[in-house]
Amino acid sequence: MNYWLFKSEPGCFSFTDLKARPDMTEPWDGVRNYQARNFLRDEIKPGDLVLFYHSNIPEPVVVGIAEVVREGYPDVTALDPNGQHFDPKASRDNPVWYMVDVRYCQPLPRPVTLEQIKGNPLLAAMPLVKRSRLSIQPIAPGEWRIILIMGGVEQP
DNA sequence: GCCAACGTTGGC
DNA sequence: GCCAACGTTGGC
Numbered sequence: 786m787n788y789w790l791f792k793s794e795p796g797c798f799s800f801t802d803l804k805a806r807p808d809m810t811e812p813w814d815g816v817r818n819y820q821a822r823n824f825l826r827d828e829i830k831p832g833d834l835v836l837f838y839h840s841n842i843p844e845p846v847v848v849g850i851a852e853v854v855r856e857g858y859p860d861v862t863a864l865d866p867n868g869q870h871f872d873p874k875a876s877r878d879n880p881v882w883y884m885v886d887v888r889y890c891q892p893l894p895r896p897v898t899l900e901q902i903k904g905n906p907l908l909a910a911m912p913l914v915k916r917s918r919l920s921i922q923p924i925a926p927g928e929w930r931i932i933l934i935m936g937g938v939e940q941p
Numbered sequence: 942g943c944c945a946a947c948g949t950t951g952g953c
Numbered sequence: 954g955c956c957a958a959c960g961t962t963g964g965c
Contacts, residue, residue: 794963818948841963899964918947918962 788924789829790836790913791851791887800837800848804889810854814862814884815870821921826857826883829921835887836924836932838913845899847932848892855886893936907931 791813793799803811816825833853839846859880862870875881902908908931912922924932 792963820948843965845964916946916964920962 787828787830787833788836788926788929789824789833789853790838790847790911790922790924792838792840792920792922794841795839796841799839800851800889800892803837803851803887804892806889809888810886811888812860812884812886814860816860816884816920817863817870817872817882818920820919822881822883824921824923825885828923829853829885830856834890834929836929847897847902847936849896850890850893850933850938851887852890853885854888857883857885860884891938893933893938895935895937897932897935901935902932905931905935 795801798811813825816822831853835851835853836847837849837851839848860870860875860882861880862868863872863875863880863882864877865871870882872881899913902911903914908914908928911924911928912919
């Protein structure tokens with residue numbers, strides 16, 4: 786079982802939106818970066834846990850936890866010429882892009898800001914801190930535990 | 942809104 | 954295959 790951090794712009798799709806899903810699952814589509822694609826296609830598995838991060842806002846912040854419920858499968862939004870995420874390189878035979886399904890788990894009692902993460906020397910190795918723009922990032926078990934403790938989760 | 946970082950594209 | 958131009962991300 787592995788840990789991940791998924792970035793989302795809350796104006797586009799927020800943790801509250803995930804919570805509001807009637808069936809409690811959501812396809813994590815629209816990722817168009819090869820490194821992130823490789824994680825989605827090859828490494829992220831059902832049961833893996835995800836830090837839900839809100840980016841591109843005045844105070845970027847980890848707001849909650851989600852769980853992966855379906856492993857990587859073709860992101861068909863790349864095939865829709867009228868869609869936001871259309872990619873002419875993608876086809877049914879060669880999907881190029883992949884997505885997973887996630888389910889709402891729980892919010893952090895105290896959301897952990899990027900500022901707090903940057904202020905913790907134990908978290909200095911996180912891609913987030915190194916200013917990577919990577920939208921899907923692996924999280925080490927130790928980092929996971931620290932962030933959950935910072936977030937006020939009783940039994941991380 | 943600015944701009945640095947960085948990923949992608951395309952001419953050669 | 955190099956690398957300049959360009960586009961996007963995302964913190965500030």
